[in-house]
Amino acid sequence: VFVSSEATILHADLDAFFAAVEQRDDPRLLGRPVIVGSWVVLAASYEAKARGVRTAMSVGRARRFCPGAIVVEPRMVAYSQASKDVYRVFEDLSPRVEGLSIDEAFLDVRGVRRLTGPPPKVAALLRREVRERVGLPITVGVARTKFLAKVASGVAKPDGLLVVPPERELAFLHPLEVERLWGVGPVTARRLHDLGIITVGEVAELGEDVLVRLLGRAAGRQLYALARNRDPRTVRPRRRRASIGAQRALGRAPTSLEEVDASLAGLVDRVARRMRLAGRTGRTVVLRLRFDDFSRATRSHTLPYPTASTRTILDAARSLLVLASPLIARRGITLVGVSVGNLGDGRSFQPALPFDRDTDALDAALDEVRLRFGSAAVTRAVLLGRDRPAMPLLPD
DNA sequence: TCTGGGGTCCTAGGACCC
DNA sequence: TCTGGGGTCCTAGGACCC
Numbered sequence: 001v002f003v004s005s006e007a008t009i010l011h012a013d014l015d016a017f018f019a020a021v022e023q024r025d026d027p028r029l030l031g032r033p034v035i036v037g038s039w040v041v042l043a044a045s046y047e048a049k050a051r052g053v054r055t056a057m058s059v060g061r062a063r064r065f066c067p068g069a070i071v072v073e074p075r076m077v078a079y080s081q082a083s084k085d086v087y088r089v090f091e092d093l094s095p096r097v098e099g100l101s102i103d104e105a106f107l108d109v110r111g112v113r114r115l116t117g118p119p120p121k122v123a124a125l126l127r128r129e130v131r132e133r134v135g136l137p138i139t140v141g142v143a144r145t146k147f148l149a150k151v152a153s154g155v156a157k158p159d160g161l162l163v164v165p166p167e168r169e170l171a172f173l174h175p176l177e178v179e180r181l182w183g184v185g186p187v188t189a190r191r192l193h194d195l196g197i198i199t200v201g202e203v204a205e206l207g208e209d210v211l212v213r214l215l216g217r218a219a220g221r222q223l224y225a226l227a228r229n230r231d232p233r234t235v236r237p238r239r240r241r242a243s244i245g246a247q248r249a250l251g252r253a254p255t256s257l258e259e260v261d262a263s264l265a266g267l268v269d270r271v272a273r274r275m276r277l278a279g280r281t282g283r284t285v286v287l288r289l290r291f292d293d294f295s296r297a298t299r300s301h302t303l304p305y306p307t308a309s310t311r312t313i314l315d316a317a318r319s320l321l322v323l324a325s326p327l328i329a330r331r332g333i334t335l336v337g338v339s340v341g342n343l344g345d346g347r348s349f350q351p352a353l354p355f356d357r358d359t360d361a362l363d364a365a366l367d368e369v370r371l372r373f374g375s376a377a378v379t380r381a382v383l384l385g386r387d388r389p390a391m392p393l394l395p396d
Numbered sequence: 397t398c399t400g401g402g403g404t405c406c407t408a409g410g411a412c413c414c
Numbered sequence: 415t416c417t418g419g420g421g422t423c424c425t426a427g428g429a430c431c432c
Contacts, residue, residue, distance in 0.1 A: 061397095183429090187429060188429075294399075297426080299426080301425090302423085339403090405430085407428085411424085
């Protein structure tokens, strides 16, 4: 893997994205604390953050921190349009863009030097263009690796630009607290703190085997490499998404299984609709649950063939709900979600495999599966049908 | 810091196959 | 009847990200 010896990777991150869109579209909100969310905070403007408002906090709590806050209902359509506009700016600047989420992306600008200039100049131009063409503030980190670029933008926020030159990398990296590292969350941070480790520099003094024992193979190796400033990842245009899902919090009041089932139908309808709209189908249906004590559980079922059919997905999801009903009875449910993974291309087909009926009809159905999806799908269909003939149907 | 909605990746055991 | 090494797929849980 070729890694440039120069700082040529940009990490561009919109500041308080949803709130900034609201401030852009309603000038009365400029300079004032803005909270986006209906009953939990999805985003807060920097004026609100300064008073202690945080994402995922309840709006009631946020109001106590910041009585003057203006609470705005989310407008997802406006945000996704703004995101598209910003990505257009990115793609006009460099052909090598890797989107991370609705509001941040990596750009490799190595190739645009002769056309546009050196990376710091491209970064400044990017910030100006986003401001002029979309009307939003954006922070950019520039470094030799993705990881350092991402950390740099985090440090430079809001509305900033920070370049980490190759010779200053360790001086920049080692004093940082471990929490700043991409991939270190509350659990990992606490495990490190238990060892008395506060900074990245201290992590760099640990052996790889120590970190692997502490955090697992992948996470340990990753952290070891990052702390020693090794990050060979390159900027790659984003792959297609691997799952599509929806979920709904149910509140703390007891919820009957019938109500959960009704919510589930709404969620499946939304998911299946989005899948058909995106031209995707999937095989693995996952039921996601959260309980009174905030513990979680998932139940999943893999269909023999890909589908985007509301009926098929709902049947599977309801079977999984029945499977999980003892758990729900014991722990009380506060969230239900469903997602479909194992996503393939758009081909969708739901033969009703008549395992318990006449063999001619079964053969014909399997022939069709083979024709459309190949013999591997036939194997899966037979295995599944034989082991669990009732699986796709709700046990009555 | 008592918690929304949308995702990604990793681990580990078991079934099954050659 | 006992046995190895290597691989894929499925399920469930968990950490993490924005």
